Amino acid sequence: MxxxxxxxxxxxxxxxxxxxxxxxxxxxxxxxxxxxxxxxxxxxxxxxxxxxxxxxxxxxxxxxxxxxxxxxxxxxxxxxxxxxxxxxxxxxxxxxxxxxxxxxxKNNNIDLSIEGQIVRDADRLDAIGAIGIARTFQFAGHFREPMWVENDSQRIDHNATTNYDDWSPSAVKHFYEKLFKLKDLMHTTTAKQLAEQRHQFMKLYINQFFDEWYFEG
CATH class of the missing domain: 1.10.472.50 (HD-domain/PDEase-like)
Structure with missing residues (x-):
């Protein structure tokens, strides 16, 4: 074969x-x-x-x-x-x-071969950026989770440490508990370069999301 x-x-x-x-x-x-x-x-x-x-x-x-x-x-x-x-x-x-x-x-400290690192990088790249955003909301909708549940944080600075563990499940929470972390977990130089642009796009998106959610006119 x-x-x-x-x-x-x-x-x-x-x-x-x-x-x-x-x-x-x-x-x-x-x-x-x-x-x-x-x-x-x-x-x-x-x-x-x-x-x-x-x-x-x-x-x-x-x-x-x-x-x-x-x-x-x-x-x-x-x-x-x-x-x-x-x-x-x-x-x-x-x-x-x-x-x-x-x-x-849990798997971040598991050593993978270079082939494994490449497949992991590729999978993580598809979890961020424009496609990653779309997939996140698709996944949340499928499992009947809301887009966002308001909490005491209101305006959130995703560059700062936030206590997202206390948030109710939502698509937006997933950005903080996983997606914003992936850029720094890439293995290969190529994936790190691709991840940077996708990461910045997600930050812009979340800023725009909250601007619209908490619209003040």
Whole structure:
């Protein structure tokens, strides 16, 4: 089996899993992660594209927000065995997929290979910027969370430390508990450069959001 055949089968596996997604973890998201990861790998002169591309395609098929993790991992292991990969390659892909997610910051200290770092960077890049904003509100709406719940902070300076732990769940809270942190958690130089512009766009957006929410005329 050649690599094009492996990637085609992985795409089909991914497409079947994500085809009806309405949370922002859809086929389009996975395609963007794949494209970003491939771009970052090329810029960083990393050549093991098969590992990167397979991990990118399959990374959300074991996401705890979308499926039963234990069952999903078992299905994924069985699928990878069909690709005629070496045991080392299978283990590498599974390691990336299992430990690349943000997971409320719990995985930030998990060491990943350079291939894993690239896939993690790509996934995090798609969580910020204009697309990240859209996905955040899509995700919140799907799980019936509001855009924003007013609290004593009222006007919030997102450059300062804020006690967002006490806030009620909302799409905007997600910016503070995760999205604004991602810029500083990128691994590769290429991803850091891409993240900076996307981060600044989110800051502009949130400023505009609060200007409109608390409009005073």
């Amino acid at each position: 050649n690599n094009d055949e492996r990637l085609s089968l992985a795409y089909d596996y991914m497409h079947y899993f994500h085809k009806n997604d309405a949370t922002g973890h859809d086929v389009a998201h996975v395609n963007r992660v794949l494209q970003l990861a491939t771009y970052v790998a090329e810029q960083e002169d990393v050549h093991d594209l098969l590992i990167i591309q397979l991990a990118s395609l399959l990374h959300d098929t074991v996401d705890h927000k979308l499926t039963n993790v234990d069952e999903a991992i078992q299905r994924l292991k069985e699928f990878l065995q069909k690709l005629s990969l070496s045991e080392k390659q299978e283990a590498h892909i599974l390691n990336i997929i299992q430990y690349m997610s943000y997971n409320n910051g």
